[in-house]
Amino acid sequence: MKDFSKELNFKTSRSSGAGGQNVNKVETSVTVLWKVRESEFFNDDEKALIQNKLKNRINAEGFLFLTVSESRTQLMNKNKAIEKIIELVDKALIIPKKRRATKPSKGQMQKRLDTKKKLSEKKENRKFKY
Structure with missing residues (x-):
């Protein structure tokens, strides 16, 4: 678990949703931006893996971004x-x-066939015979 928090950039904005008057005047929502390609903490293979797995979260400029307004x-939002x-x-x-x-295994296959045969016989015995 590498701590690359020194490479992160932050933007703040007003949170949406309920919260009364505080929401309208205080910028509590935090968006964290990280330029994956320019990271010094990861090698090229790790960067490629990150870009591949998180491609839906990386924008056209190559920034991985995440917004928190909990x-x-x-x-607290910045730490989160x-x-x-x-x-x-890390994931x-x-x-x-x-x-x-x-x-x-052969034993497992035989067990399965025996079970099928027993069930078949049980159903066959239920039939009405003249």
Whole structure:
């Protein structure tokens, strides 16, 4: 978990929604911007992985952005935004393990066939015979 918070830029704006008079005059919503390609904390492969996995959140200029307006204070929203963007990038850097194809064991296949045969016999015995 790399702390690249020094590379982050912040923009503030007025939060939308309910909140009374405070909403109309205080800029509590925080948008965090991070230029992925210019990061010094990650190598080229990691940057490519981040750009690939988070391509829906990266705009045309190459900025990864995230807006937080959960709290009533700008400072709390800023801290929450830093947490969330670091978590987002950490999740993007995880490379899932490749699935190895396996096949069921002979015993497992036989068990399945036996169960099917028993069920078939049970249903066959339910039929009315003359």
